[in-house]
Amino acid sequence: MKVAIIGMGTAGVSTLNQLSKHKKFKNITVDIFDNAEDMGMGKPFQNDSDRLLINLPANQMSLDPQNEKDFKKWYKKNDEFDYGKAKYLPRLVFGHYMKSILNKLLQKHDNIFVHKHKVDSCYVEEIKDERGQYKIDVCYIEDDEAVCQKYDYVFLTIGMLPYKDPYQLSGLSGYIESPYPTTRALRNVKQNDDIAIIGTGLSSVDVIRYVMENHERLPLVVTSRNAQFPSVRGIRHEIDLKYINDKAIEKFKKSHKGVVPLKNVEKLFKKECEYQNINLQKMLYRFKKDNVYNMKYDLRHEDEVGHFQSFIEEVKHHMIPLWNAMTIDDKKAFLDKYGHHFKRNANPMPQSSAKQLIDWIENGDIIVKEGLENVRKYYGKFRIKYKNVENENSYHYVINATGPKKHLSELTEDEHFIKGLENKQIIAAHPFGGILVLPYTNEVISPKFGTMPNLKVIGQLTTGVNFDVNGVSLLVDQSVRAVKDLYIELEERKKAKKVQSKKK
Missing domain, CATH: 3.50.50.60 (FAD/NAD(P)-binding domain)
Structure with a gap:
C-alpha cells in the first residue's frame, strides 16, 4: 500500500508516528510532503522568538498517547535547550521535539520518503480498485515541472488555514x-x-x-x-465524566428519533457540573469588561478556575457524538449561547x-x-x-492577530490547494467550518465520489464535525483513530487479493 501524508506539522508527525508503531508498518510505503521550513515542525512551533510560550504546561504536552509527559522527558534529556524548570516552555522547543521524532523515524525506517515540496493539487482517478476505492493523485512542483504520484491512501494534515483578513488589508504596506x-x-x-x-x-x-x-x-x-x-490557566484537575458519555447520548437519541435536543444537552451539562461540584453559572459569567479584573480574578481563584477549565478540556474529548446529534438550529443556538465560553476557557493563557x-x-x-x-x-x-x-x-x-480562517468561503484564490479540491468536488464545505467528513473516522465526504475511506483529514479542517480540534492531544486522538482504520483497510485489501487470486 502506498500512503501519502500531506503536511508535516503536529498532525502529520503524529500520524506518521502512529503508523510506524504497527507491526505491519513495513508493508506500506509512506511519502511525506511539506516545505523545508515547516517539515516536522509546522507553523505554530517553528523557530521563532522564545518569548512565545505554549499555553499548556510542558508536562501535559506529548505526541505519545500513552505518555503525556513524553515532551517533558525529551526536554530534560536535551542539552540544546535550557529554560531551567520553567512550567511553560517556548513554542519552538516543542517544534524541535516533533522534529526529533521525525528524524528518528527517518533513520529507523527505509520505507519513509521525504518530499520537501508543498502539494499543489490532488486528483481522484475515476477507476475503482479491487476494494471499490479510488486512487488519489498527489501533484507538486519540482524543478519547475509538475510531478504527480498515485496513492492508495492519503492523510490530509495541512494544519490551520491562513489568517483571516476581516478588513481586506492584505497586500498593503505596513x-x-x-x-x-x-x-x-x-x-x-x-x-x-x-x-x-x-x-x-x-x-x-x-x-x-x-x-x-x-x-x-x-x-x-x-x-x-x-x-x-482568554482566561488564565488554573490548577489542573483530573476529571472523570459520569453523565456526558456515549450511553447517555445514545439514550437521548433513541427517545428523540436520533437527535439530542439542546435542552437535553443543557441538562447533561448541568447534571455533570453538579456531580463535579462546579458552579456552572459562576464560572460562565465570572467575567467583566475589565481585562485586568478578569485576569486577577483567575489568578486569585486558580483552583476553582482550573477545575472548570479541566472539565471543559475533558468535555471536548467527548463532544463528537453530542455535537453531531444536535440539529443545525440547536448547534447555532449552542454556539450563540456557549461557544465563546468554550473558546475562552478551553484555551487559557499561562x-x-x-x-x-x-x-x-x-x-x-x-x-x-x-x-x-x-x-x-x-x-x-x-x-x-x-x-x-x-x-x-x-x-x-x-x-x-485575529486567528485563522474557518470557512472555505473565506479562502482566496491564493489558497488554491484547498480551493482546488473544492472546485473539483473532492471536498465540500461544512456549514460550521472546515469540510464534510464522517464523525470519528474523518473520512472525506465528497459531493462527486461519495464517502472516501482512503482520504482522511486530521486537524482544523474537521472543525465543523469535531466541534473544536484546537489542541495537541485532540490531534493525536484523531491520528490514532485514522491510523487504526488504515491497518484494517490493509488487511481487507489482503483478503480481497486472495479472493481474486482464487478466482483466477
Missing part, C-alpha cells in the same frame, strides 16, 4: 497579515512607528509579549470588537503572560480598546474606527 514568525513579521518596523494589534486571543498575547520586549514606541494599542483576553499583561496595562504601556468597527489605509497610515466614536486613530503598522 499590514502584517500573519503574526508568525514574529521575528520576521516585525523586521521592517522602526522604533518610532506606532503599532496596533487587532485581535485579543492567544495569538495576540504572543505578539504583545514580543512587541513589548522589542519595540520602544509606547503605548501599544490592542483592539477587537469585544477586546476580551499565568506568567497574564501577570505581564496586568503590569503593562496598569502602567499604561498597553491600551486595550473595544468596539473595533473598521480598519482602512488612508494617506500612508492605517485608520482605526471604533463604534460610536467619530474620530479615527492612525498607526504606521497593523498586526493581524
Whole structure:
C-alpha cells in the first residue's frame, strides 16, 4: 500500500508516528510532503522568538498517547535547550521535539520518503480498485515541472488555514497579515512607528509579549470588537465524566428519533457540573469588561478556575457524538449561547503572560480598546474606527492577530490547494467550518465520489464535525483513530487479493 501524508506539522508527525508503531508498518510505503521550513515542525512551533510560550504546561504536552509527559522527558534529556524548570516552555522547543521524532523515524525506517515540496493539487482517478476505492493523485512542483504520484491512501494534515483578513488589508504596506514568525513579521518596523494589534486571543498575547520586549514606541494599542483576553490557566484537575458519555447520548437519541435536543444537552451539562461540584453559572459569567479584573480574578481563584477549565478540556474529548446529534438550529443556538465560553476557557493563557499583561496595562504601556468597527489605509497610515466614536486613530503598522480562517468561503484564490479540491468536488464545505467528513473516522465526504475511506483529514479542517480540534492531544486522538482504520483497510485489501487470486 502506498500512503501519502500531506503536511508535516503536529498532525502529520503524529500520524506518521502512529503508523510506524504497527507491526505491519513495513508493508506500506509512506511519502511525506511539506516545505523545508515547516517539515516536522509546522507553523505554530517553528523557530521563532522564545518569548512565545505554549499555553499548556510542558508536562501535559506529548505526541505519545500513552505518555503525556513524553515532551517533558525529551526536554530534560536535551542539552540544546535550557529554560531551567520553567512550567511553560517556548513554542519552538516543542517544534524541535516533533522534529526529533521525525528524524528518528527517518533513520529507523527505509520505507519513509521525504518530499520537501508543498502539494499543489490532488486528483481522484475515476477507476475503482479491487476494494471499490479510488486512487488519489498527489501533484507538486519540482524543478519547475509538475510531478504527480498515485496513492492508495492519503492523510490530509495541512494544519490551520491562513489568517483571516476581516478588513481586506492584505497586500498593503505596513499590514502584517500573519503574526508568525514574529521575528520576521516585525523586521521592517522602526522604533518610532506606532503599532496596533487587532485581535485579543492567544495569538495576540504572543505578539504583545514580543512587541513589548522589542519595540520602544509606547503605548501599544490592542483592539477587537469585544477586546476580551482568554482566561488564565488554573490548577489542573483530573476529571472523570459520569453523565456526558456515549450511553447517555445514545439514550437521548433513541427517545428523540436520533437527535439530542439542546435542552437535553443543557441538562447533561448541568447534571455533570453538579456531580463535579462546579458552579456552572459562576464560572460562565465570572467575567467583566475589565481585562485586568478578569485576569486577577483567575489568578486569585486558580483552583476553582482550573477545575472548570479541566472539565471543559475533558468535555471536548467527548463532544463528537453530542455535537453531531444536535440539529443545525440547536448547534447555532449552542454556539450563540456557549461557544465563546468554550473558546475562552478551553484555551487559557499561562499565568506568567497574564501577570505581564496586568503590569503593562496598569502602567499604561498597553491600551486595550473595544468596539473595533473598521480598519482602512488612508494617506500612508492605517485608520482605526471604533463604534460610536467619530474620530479615527492612525498607526504606521497593523498586526493581524485575529486567528485563522474557518470557512472555505473565506479562502482566496491564493489558497488554491484547498480551493482546488473544492472546485473539483473532492471536498465540500461544512456549514460550521472546515469540510464534510464522517464523525470519528474523518473520512472525506465528497459531493462527486461519495464517502472516501482512503482520504482522511486530521486537524482544523474537521472543525465543523469535531466541534473544536484546537489542541495537541485532540490531534493525536484523531491520528490514532485514522491510523487504526488504515491497518484494517490493509488487511481487507489482503483478503480481497486472495479472493481474486482464487478466482483466477
